[in-house]
Amino acid sequence: MVCHAVATSPFYRSRFAEAGIDPTKVAKIEDLSNLPLLTKDDIRAHTDDILSTAFKKQDLALSKTGGSTGVALQIYCDRKGVEKRAGAALRADEWSGWVLGQPLAAIWGNPPTPKTLKNKLRRWVKDRIIYLDTMRIDDQAIAQFLGQWRQMNPGLLYGHAHSIFILCEILKDRGIALSPRGIVATSMMLIEQERQVIEEVCGIKVTNRYGCEEVSLIACECEQHHGMHLNTDHNIVEFLRDDGTPCAPGEDGRIVVTELVNFGMPMIRYEVGDRGVPSDRICPCGRGLPLMEHVTGRVADFLVATDGHKVAGISIIENTLTRLPGIKQMQVVQEEALRLQVNLVPGPEYGPETEVRLVASLQEYLGTEVGVQVTQVARIPQEESGKYRFTICRI
Numbered sequence: 098m099v100c101h102a103v104a105t106s107p108f109y110r111s112r113f114a115e116a117g118i119d120p121t122k123v124a125k126i127e128d129l130s131n132l133p134l135l136t137k138d139d140i141r142a143h144t145d146d147i148l149s150t151a152f153k154k155q156d157l158a159l160s161k162t163g164g165s166t167g168v169a170l171q172i173y174c175d176r177k178g179v180e181k182r183a184g185a186a187l188r189a190d191e192w193s194g195w196v197l198g199q200p201l202a203a204i205w206g207n208p209p210t211p212k213t214l215k216n217k218l219r220r221w222v223k224d225r226i227i228y229l230d231t232m233r234i235d236d237q238a239i240a241q242f243l244g245q246w247r248q249m250n251p252g253l254l255y256g257h258a259h260s261i262f263i264l265c266e267i268l269k270d271r272g273i274a275l276s277p278r279g280i281v282a283t284s285m286m287l288i289e290q291e292r293q294v295i296e297e298v299c300g301i302k303v304t305n306r307y308g309c310e311e312v313s314l315i316a317c318e319c320e321q322h323h324g325m326h327l328n329t330d331h332n333i334v335e336f337l338r339d340d341g342t343p344c345a346p347g348e349d350g351r352i353v354v355t356e357l358v359n360f361g362m363p364m365i366r367y368e369v370g371d372r373g374v375p376s377d378r379i380c381p382c383g384r385g386l387p388l389m390e391h392v393t394g395r396v397a398d399f400l401v402a403t404d405g406h407k408v409a410g411i412s413i414i415e416n417t418l419t420r421l422p423g424i425k426q427m428q429v430v431q432e433e434a435l436r437l438q439v440n441l442v443p444g445p446e447y448g449p450e451t452e453v454r455l456v457a458s459l460q461e462y463l464g465t466e467v468g469v470q471v472t473q474v475a476r477i478p479q480e481e482s483g484k485y486r487f488t489i490c491r492i
């Protein structure tokens with residue numbers, strides 16, 4: 098991939114020359130430690146230069162990623178790469194307990210319209226997929242979804258973790274159970290309390306998955322739920338400290354991916370924008386693919402304490418939402434260093450005492466000088482992609 102990129106991509110040719118790296122001498126990822134990381138800003142500024150001249154641009158599949166971190170990207174992939182990515186996703190889907198050929202149920206915001214090859218594939222199996230659009234969850238949508246569920250009996254329940262949770266919470270209240278063979282939660286933010294509700298309603302374990310549009314599947318749990326297997330057939334994943342040196346097992350760091358299957362738009366040392374923890378444990382399943390422990394969160398979702406240290410959004414949410422009575426959903430926005438805006442959906446047990454404890458808890462994590470404004474809302478809005486963000490840092 099390195100030789101291909103330097104030979105056919107003007108961007109990488111100059112990058113490697115500037116770093117003084119001879120591509121023919123690169124034998125392992127450590128040999129690239131002097132190569133600057135590929136950032137989202139790099140991709141946005143040099144999209145066409147990154148593309149390989151070995152392909153015609155119009156022959157590449159295009160996907161656009163959401164602008165949730167403020168940077169919208171155009172990512173191209175060659176056709177073989179698209180197929181390999183789809184294969185890796187199918188393999189990981191089967192680890193959940195689902196078997197290829199069984200119908201799917203997807204819980205998604207703005208279900209896809211078929212434009213890319215991936216979406217055409219989806220349409221091809223259209224009759225085998227039912228959707229619940231998370232942008233419009235109401236009684237009628239739930240009734241329709243459950244009606245289709247009974248007809249199709251899907252083997253796989255698939256979607257952003259929090260969206261699956263919202264459905265399962267409604268079903269739990271109504272005493273309705275689902276029985277898929279597998280559940281794949283595609284969001285890194287699988288909150289423990291939400292996992293419990295999903296597993297109670299569906300009677301099986303949630304399979305947590307991590308990936309992104311830019312390099313597709315990065316890691317996925319197997320049926321052992323013992324950590325996430327890295328998709329090392331397709332990617333080399335680095336976990337880096339802020340000084341650029343590699344993390345030790347168990348140490349949280351920036352996630353950097355080098356993809357080995359997309360020759361149309363080589364992604365070499367791509368900084369995904371998430372943080373996660375590598376592992377040296379061995380999964381008892383025997384697959385042999387190395388593990389990572391978990392994704393700590395999006396870099397943009399870390400809040401900043403008054404003493405300067407960063408706090409993972411999921412830790413804040415898990416230690417407030419799950420411990421205080423009467424909070425159904427919550428989003429914490431750090432508008433300024435000393436100002437938090439909390440939007441929360443109250444449950445029946447919510448009262449003044451919950452709010453006092455919530456404010457105290459947030460100040461304990463972020464600093465006692467931090468002002469907290471709590472606003473009760475009917476729902477937490479999603480992003481266009483249907484993803485929910487539990488914490489947003491604007492500083």
Ligand SMILES: [Zn+2]
Binds near residue numbers: 383
């Ligand atoms: Zn395993």
